Amino acid sequence: MTPDLLEAVRANLLTPAALFFLLGVLATVVKSDLRFPEPLYVGLTIYLLCAIGFKGGVAIAEAGLGEVWLPGLAAAVVGGAIPLWTYPVLRGLGRFKPVDAAAIAGHYGSVSAVTFIAATTFLGTIGVFYEGYAAAFLAVMESPAIIVGILLGKAAMDRTDGGAVVADPIGRALREALFGKSVFLLLGTLLVGFLSGTAGMQATAGFFVTPFQGILALFLLELGTVAGRRLGDLRRVGLFLLGFGVVVPLIHGALGVGLGYLTGLSLGGATLMGVLSASASYIAAPAAMRLSLPDANPTYYLTSSLAITFPFNITIGIPLYYGMALALYGGQP
Amino acid sequence: MTPDLLEAVRANLLTPAALFFLLGVLATVVKSDLRFPEPLYVGLTIYLLCAIGFKGGVAIAEAGLGEVWLPGLAAAVVGGAIPLWTYPVLRGLGRFKPVDAAAIAGHYGSVSAVTFIAATTFLGTIGVFYEGYAAAFLAVMESPAIIVGILLGKAAMDRTDGGAVVADPIGRALREALFGKSVFLLLGTLLVGFLSGTAGMQATAGFFVTPFQGILALFLLELGTVAGRRLGDLRRVGLFLLGFGVVVPLIHGALGVGLGYLTGLSLGGATLMGVLSASASYIAAPAAMRLSLPDANPTYYLTSSLAITFPFNITIGIPLYYGMALALYGGQP
Amino acid sequence: MTPDLLEAVRANLLTPAALFFLLGVLATVVKSDLRFPEPLYVGLTIYLLCAIGFKGGVAIAEAGLGEVWLPGLAAAVVGGAIPLWTYPVLRGLGRFKPVDAAAIAGHYGSVSAVTFIAATTFLGTIGVFYEGYAAAFLAVMESPAIIVGILLGKAAMDRTDGGAVVADPIGRALREALFGKSVFLLLGTLLVGFLSGTAGMQATAGFFVTPFQGILALFLLELGTVAGRRLGDLRRVGLFLLGFGVVVPLIHGALGVGLGYLTGLSLGGATLMGVLSASASYIAAPAAMRLSLPDANPTYYLTSSLAITFPFNITIGIPLYYGMALALYGGQP
Amino acid sequence: MTRYPMKLVTIVTEALARDHVTRALRELGASGYTLFEVEGEGARGSRIADIEEFANIQIEVVVPPEAAERILDRLHRDFFPRYAMIAFESDIRVLRSDKF
Amino acid sequence: MTRYPMKLVTIVTEALARDHVTRALRELGASGYTLFEVEGEGARGSRIADIEEFANIQIEVVVPPEAAERILDRLHRDFFPRYAMIAFESDIRVLRSDKF
């Protein structure tokens, strides 16, 4: 690593966000009884999604749709395409059953909102500009891969057995992918932010902006305990998935950074596009998969996205994708 | 509508508060699984009541009780009187059973704190001054109508059958009306604000003021889903109640605005008095009625207050009452 | 009392924190159905512990460990020593069973984070400087007394009967005392604050500082209802414990103030050391005792710490310990 | 050790009926009760517990057989007509017959 | 008053299976159900309900004996192989046989 990159990793690891996450992991390692009540977890999730969506919508209103649509379209396409190459890898190299491979592939094409948010606070900490409307990319990347993953899984099951007895028909799967709570909240608050614009932001900045980074830190404390509790499952998922959960994000991160560059984003924006491509869903995708592909083993996709890829991204991945962007942009923002 | 009024309606509809409410309704229409856990709902309610009460108390301390008592008394009287004319209307025109008419009438004499809060942020957005101590009117208007409604219902039941077997005696009803959590919180924090005054406000403004409008928006998102889920009940309550839930607020709004004018309030203060008179309770009143008038059908009063009058006020009603005040005050604040 | 002291008591009683606490007590007296859902209570506790720990850690980073270790060590030692003299008093004068005396003694050596926080806002209100790293004393005082209390209780049980059938072995008790959630959160966030320093504070002050005092007030409203509900138990615990719960804090408060003076703290810091010594635990200690000394009657320790000592400290105790410090420091901060 | 037969009466009803029901239980001789929030669906639509007005609770009471009779009869007469409610009883065995 | 015998079917399973199970219950003739969040430990590890993905629910259904048969058979065939789940039935007595 270059000194700059090392410095970026260090800076990221010393943000309250990353430290709170590690503290949460530590809580489970020392078997502390620290635990957030579920309603608190749900409340914090809702807050983070609303805040990021709302701010993104205001940013779109300020920048104009003309600037957003091209990178937005690219983001949606890459999200939907990721399962198309991760599926064969999981089948061929990972030797997963079709339905398991499809479910995991869907998770990696979809995105993690919290990883995205952590990346924006990292960029804020080191003072790098990014397009405020990048939250729109987050919003449009969540669903396509889920839908593609489900289609891959259903196709595989039709070829094998009648496993669909209890599974949802495709129609329900689509609805879940489009109106599941995280997608709905993101898209909905994007729209609200877009409509209420700068005036709306002024009225609510004391809630959606002022405490935002601290609330993220608190939430990551809880996510650290969730991830920590799943560390025990690492043994069960096998070495392949461990490697997959680290290597695939690196490849997708580079891909996303490149895409951001090609669609005209700034250094910070390309970093965020890299982060999104590299991240794996752990809210929308698991819920949709459990409903639509109940024969897929949730231990595989939950462990890889929550206990491998998420911690990797939140600590080391984000500054790495930033480093890739730095290199591509010739070291100058 | 005059251009000014149209502009006011538009301004209100584009506040984050109104948009979040509509987003919540939309969530139920598209059958999203978005749902706030009950403890979050309760927590937000407690926050909003404490913040509004506390700020009102500080404002009373700053303005002096001498300025508050007259409009406060008027508010309490009109609240208690409203059931006296809505009851016969519901009986005669609506053909409701006595106990149902009494319960509904009690809801419309009582008030909705959230509607009041939304009105204050509307006035804030368009830059119209209002008396900070108006929260005191909210506090004193909550109980009287509930008590009157229960008395009307009990009287009716005594005349008909022995339906009171499981109903609470009047004493308990009074206690519920006076010490039920929303009344208690409002009155109690009014007192706390009054006692701790400007110094207390300085210490806690970072919580009771800074994030207030954003928290209101988030809460309205949840209330939107609650109201949306009740839309299905609209068919069951009949056309009369639909009309009642829109027309009666308009009449009471005009009445309240006039009363504010007569008792010396500013344009903004009179608007708030109109909003309070026009609003219907959906927290304190339902709890009290279910306990004291268990023979009243809750579908009637919950649907009319939550799914008709509340949405009407939050979107169109508030700017209309403001328009009435504008007209009365000669167009100049 | 001197006029200064009276003024301090009055100032403390008029802070929103103290008034919200009294309002909570009042809610139970008038039998209001006001009640915080448990997840909200847990969430507020987590917030307060994280905020105080984080701020303390940042303060240590800014002051340097060299300044903190001596008073920190003194605090831990006095905490662990307090049960050694309160135990014989409870046995001899109070005529408590050994296991009950041990459990109560452990509570009074340990500390109440909320009392500490209320004391910092009191000092803030009257404009008295205190060392920001005092939160470190809070963190190190929580466990030692719990461990000593449990050892005293176990020793007593070994001498009497085989009551340990269901009790935890010492090892688990130690783990609970060290990694129980409140100790873990305090120590962990101290470390996080220490590592992320001033930059981390800047990023998260909008959450950990801005709303802090208001959130404390809201939390005290809930704690007021908890304490109020236990008032009925006062009769059951007897007069001795009532006196104990007021007199012992006064003695320990003086002791703590003196210790702060001797270890070089400022007037405000010595006040906080007094407050910590005087306070009794009501989170960490009850959980540990119920697990490790299940034969101890929880009514005794919960009532004395929650319904006697906590209300006493929060209203009158804090300004008294400040008065003691004022006297010791010659009346000038 | 001897086991004593008792009845478990289970009631699912609106959260706002809580005080009425628990008061009636005490009047009819229950020594205690256990209560928790539930969601439900039934003849009167779905009660998904989003806010208290639409919330549901389940109450469980351990009582001697005669008291179970009295409780169910009372529920049937006074509560079923007024509240969204179901109630049923089943056989259980306890260790301390004097406790209930 | 007469009591009518019914069956109580109790199901403990993953929160994410909720929609599937309740739809199946309705298909098989249940007039309603009651549902609440629980924590649990079993063969498939501990489900401590920290987040929905690992949360557990308990579903209780009052049904006539034949419906209980059908429900348990269906759970056994379609759900046991796919979800962390236990299910059992017990005897209860209700007051309104036409309600269930």
Add this chain to the structure above:
Amino acid sequence: MTRYPMKLVTIVTEALARDHVTRALRELGASGYTLFEVEGEGARGSRIADIEEFANIQIEVVVPPEAAERILDRLHRDFFPRYAMIAFESDIRVLRSDKF
């Protein structure tokens, strides 16, 4: 399909007794358990679950009859004297006898 008779043991007790009880259940051969927070009223006052120190939990365990015996006896000896607690057992039928 065959149904196998089992026992359901239900325990209502203080939240702080949780670890003790679940450890005892595992020692006595339970293959799992289900647990949730409840409020309650009984001989030792009301436990309204406002804070963990005063909270209540309900634990349900499906076990073979012999294990039910052992569990109840153990609760009676070690737990009843120390914790606010009630416990009872009832008859249920399950589908997989080897699971419990």
